[in-house]
Amino acid sequence: NAGVTQTPKFRVLKTGQSMTLLCAQDMNHEYMYWYRQDPGMGLRLIHYSVGEGTTAKGEVPDGYNVSRLKKQNFLLGLESAAPSQTSVYFCASSYPVGSYTDTQYFGPGTRLTVL
Amino acid sequence: RKEVEQDPGPFNVPEGATVAFNCTYSNSASQSFFWYRQDCRKEPKLLMSVYSSGNEDGRFTAQLNRASQYISLLIRDSKLSDSATYLCVVTPPGAGGTSYGKLTFGQGTILTVHP
Numbered sequence: 001n002a003g004v005t006q007t008p009k010f011r012v013l014k015t016g017q018s019m020t021l022l023c024a025q026d027m028n029h030e031y032m033y034w035y036r037q038d039p040g041m042g043l044r045l046i047h048y049s050v051g052e053g054t055t056a057k058g059e060v061p062d063g064y065n066v067s068r069l070k071k072q073n074f075l076l077g078l079e080s081a082a083p084s085q086t087s088v089y090f091c092a093s094s095y096p097v098g099s100y101t102d103t104q105y106f107g108p109g110t111r112l113t114v115l
Numbered sequence: 116r117k118e119v120e121q122d123p124g125p126f127n128v129p130e131g132a133t134v135a136f137n138c139t140y141s142n143s144a145s146q147s148f149f150w151y152r153q154d155c156r157k158e159p160k161l162l163m164s165v166y167s168s169g170n171e172d173g174r175f176t177a178q179l180n181r182a183s184q185y186i187s188l189l190i191r192d193s194k195l196s197d198s199a200t201y202l203c204v205v206t207p208p209g210a211g212g213t214s215y216g217k218l219t220f221g222q223g224t225i226l227t228v229h230p
Contacts, residue, residue, distance in 0.1 A: 042202065045218070094216045109158055
């Protein structure tokens with residue numbers, strides 16, 4: 001199993017450009033998440049999904065959109081990139097067990113720089 | 116006040132030392148508690164869950180004090196390979212009793228173990 005993979009690993013954008021980050025998991029997990037990590041801020045939840053076709057806002061959703069058309073994929077879109085979106089983006093997935101969820105497994109991250 | 120606050124660190128200790136990290140969380144209704152480890156420029160990985168009764172995994176011991184809203188991690192006999200950032204992580208309460216696995220991260224504490 002590859003676990004959680006992210007594409008691309010690195011990207012440099014100019015202000016105003018758009019891009020999509022792809023997250024894929026092969027563990028049949030129901031829940032998927034997008035986080036951003038900035039120095040001194042810890043990881044912050046952008047959007048999450050509790051199943052195919054569903055999405056919900058996290059702590060810092062502004063400027064991002066997501067889609068979960070297939071259970072194994074969770075896409076994060078930046079429609080008009082801003083320098084404030086320079087960050088490391090992590091995708092994660094987990095599987096609910098009763099009323100709790102199992103461990104979150106993270107992808108290797110995407111380092112995005114917006115000039 | 117941040118939802119999850121950790122010792123700022125960094126901690127620099129010699130091999131064989133015992134080191135302790137502390138963490139406080141603001142929401143008394145938080146459901147689950149974890150320590151994650153993050154190596155430099157890598158993704159976070161679950162180190163251990165934290166239970167009220169305390170739990171131990173080899174050289175690592177985690178404690179939870181719900182009354183004081185306090186979590187700790189003790190590392191005994193530090194190894195060079197323990198050098199990493201340690202993230203205190205909490206599952207916040209969710210509507211209807213489920214948080215959908217969402218995690219709230221502390222900003223992390225950097226540990227460097229030197230020869």
